[in-house]
Each structure stands twice: as structure tokens, then as C-alpha cells.
Amino acid sequence: MQQRGFGDLEAVIMDLIWDYEDPVTVRQIFDELSADRQIAYTTVMSTMDNLYRKEWLRRERSGKAYLYRPVMSREERSARLMRAAFETGGDTNAVLAFFVEQMSAEESAQLRSALRRGGNRRR
Amino acid sequence: MTTGLWLLLYGAALAWLSPSLLRRLTKSGVSPQMGVAAWLTAIATTLIAWVIALVLIGVAAIDGALGTSAATLCLELFGLSEHGGMLGLSGSIALTIAGIALSFVFLVRTSRWVTRLRSRSREHANAVLLVGRPTTRPGVVIVDAERSAAYCVSGRPPAIVVTSAAWSSLNRSELAAVLAHEQAHIAGRHHQILMMLRAMAAALPLPLMQHGAHAVAELLEMCADDAAARRHGVNPILGGLLAMAEPRHPVPAEGLAAADTAVAARAMRLAQPARERAKWSQRVMLAMSMTMMLGAPALIELLCHH
Secondary structure, three states: OOOOOOOOOOHHHHHHHHHHOOOEEEEHHHHHHHOOOOOHHHHHHHHHHHOOOOOOOOEEOOOOOOOOEEEEOHHHHHHHHHHHHHOOOOOOOEEEEOOOOOOOOOHHHHHHHHHHHHHHHHO | OOOOOOOHHHHHHHHHHHHHHHHHHOOOOHHHHHHHHHHHHHHHHHHHHHHHHHHHHHHHHHHHHOOOOOOHHHHHHHHOOOOOOHHHHHHHHHHHHHHHHHHHHHHHHHHHHHHHHHHHHHHHHHHHHHEEEOOOOOOOOEEEEOOEEEEEEEEEEEEEEEEEEHHHHHOHHHHHHHHHHHHHHHHHOOHHHHHHHHHHHHHHHOOHHHHHHHHHHHHHHHHHHHHHHHHHHOOOOOOOOHHHHHHOOOOOOOOOOOOOOOHHHHHHHHHHOHHHHHHHHHHHHHHHHHHHHHHHHHHHHHHOOO
């Protein structure tokens, strides 16, 4: 595991927001981020606005500022993404290159016996 | 018959008849790169033959309607002129209009599909990079899932996803091999090839496009396997294949036929690489079939004018 690089600010911000229990303001996230990196307030604001438009965050007005919260928890989001990836198998929507497609029990057994035979022949 | 009509027929023959032949030639994956090249050659030759046929018939139609034009003179220089032939003027005109309409539909649908596939892929890559936990390798993220899987998806930047189940079940060298496999896809721009083929298959449902998209996907897996095996050896990648292809309920392995699934074919060629002679004869076969596919239109032209 490693810290995220400087480039993926969206990911860093999502990490922070998922860790908060309560809704957060841009100011809170900015304070947190500027503790360990040089960053402009407006950069944080526009990134969070982006995440709102991409429907990763929802927001409501509270006084002068917006309060942001995640649309889905990290677990829900991962589960949804993985379900989509496994269901399509990369066929209809995104082009995903799976290392191995899930095999049926029969196919897997076939593969093992074939490898065993192949191994014997080689020796 | 005239060159244009023969070329139309030739394209159709390639589109309907070449898939079974190519599949037989490339299935073993003895030389996956050349296999990919052979499929792409067949697809490109088909499309080019049809475009040239359309131009020839179209020029002949214009010619018939307006008298000799500059385009005809130009084609005559290359010995490609058409003179009415058995189609007749109205036939040529109808065929030309139909051809232009079909090409237009094909282009629009293909580009729409490419746009759709590309934007969905980018969205997916972006989402997994946000939701996944980063690893020491740039662009590789771990996403929680019970199923053992690894895949890559193109985007800006592209992403390699390893599920938490796979991350914990693979050993260090297997993991390195699996990641090398996925990196080979990205480095080789395999996604771009697949996107294009899949879009064409969706836009023009001909046997060649359908089988081509499928077969090339399998061959590109083999290319990536080879890249990973070159860096990490055969055993880690085989181990990774076996570990991740494992179904949830294993059954005893009695009385099963020869390996004929795609994964089995991949594993077998890694476990038992073909001998040099077999490799060379395969390459010669593929090179010959590509030369024949590309050379046939020239032959048609020669036969039609002499």
C-alpha cells in the first residue's frame, strides 16, 4: 500500500471524505490537505465540484457554504463497479481485458488434466 | 464480369468464408502476433476490396451517364477502367447508391460505437482509480471483491485492477507475472485494437467481424502471456492462470476431453511450447495466407483485363 501521488487529487479527496462520518465543507478538506502539501483553495473547490457533477458527492447548502457527503460508501461503490465488470465481462460497455474469464468447474478440471498429460509427455 | 463486381464478390467471400479458415490457422497460438496480423489483414482487405469496387462501379456509372470524365481517364492510366459491363447503367447507379449509403451507415455506426466504448472504458478506469486502494505500482489498484480476478481498462490514465481476493491468493511471483501480462496489454495498445474490432462487429454483423473480434481478443491474451513469460518465466504465469481460473466448486478430473477452451489453449501453449520447426511452418502458412489475401485483387484485375 502506498500514499497516492500528487496527480490523483480526486482520489485523495474521496479517501478523506469516506473517512469522515459527517458531511464536510471544502474548507475542512482544504485544511486537511494543506497540512502536508502546497495546494490552492480553489483547486480543492473545483475538484469537489467535479466530483459532485460526476455524482460521486452530493451537497446541500448550509449558510454560505456547501456541505458535501458521498453518494455511496466506498464498499457500495466497489461492489457496484465489480458487479458491472463481471457481468459484462467487458463485452458490451467498457472494454476490459480480464486476465482469465471465470471458468466453469468442468473447464477448470479439463485444464488441469490437460496440463497433467502435457507435463507427463514432456518428461 | 468486370473488376468491380469481382472485387465485390471477393470481399463477400472473405467476409463469409475466411473466418473458419483463419480460426483453424491461428487457434493454436503458435505465433499470436502473426495470427492477429492475419485477422486484421482479412478485415482490411475485405473493406478495401469493397471500397475499390464501389469506386470502380461508381465511376463507370458516372461515365455512362455523362460521358468520359477526368476520373475515368485517371483510372484508365492504371488500367482500372470499367465499361458498362454486364451491370448496365441503371444497375451500376443503383449499386453505387446502395454502396455509398451502406458505407455511410457503417462509418457512422462504427464511430458511434468507438466513442461509446471509449467513454465507458474511461469512466470505468477513472472510477476504479477513485475507489481502489493504491499499491506501490502506479496505475495498479486493489478493489474489494470476493472473486479472484485481474483486468485492465484503458483510460486517461489506464488502470489495472486486482481484486482483494486475487491479491491475497496469488504469491509474489504470480502476482508480478499477472501484472506484467496486464501491462503488456496497455503497452501494446491492445484495447484500442479490441475497441475498433468490437465497434466494427457491432456496426457490421458479418461473420468475419464477429469471429475476428473474438479470435483477436484471444490471440492478444496469448501475446500478453508471452510478454509476461519472457520477463518472469512460464511457471508464475501458469500458476496465476490456474489460481484465478479456479471455480468455486471443483469437480474430479476424470474422463474429460482434450483442452479446447480458450484458457486451456493458453495454458497448454505455455506449458508445452511448440518446436521451432512448427513455429516456422506456422509463420510461413500465415505469411502465405496474408500474401494471398492481399494479392488476389491484383490477380482479379489482371484476369479481367487480359
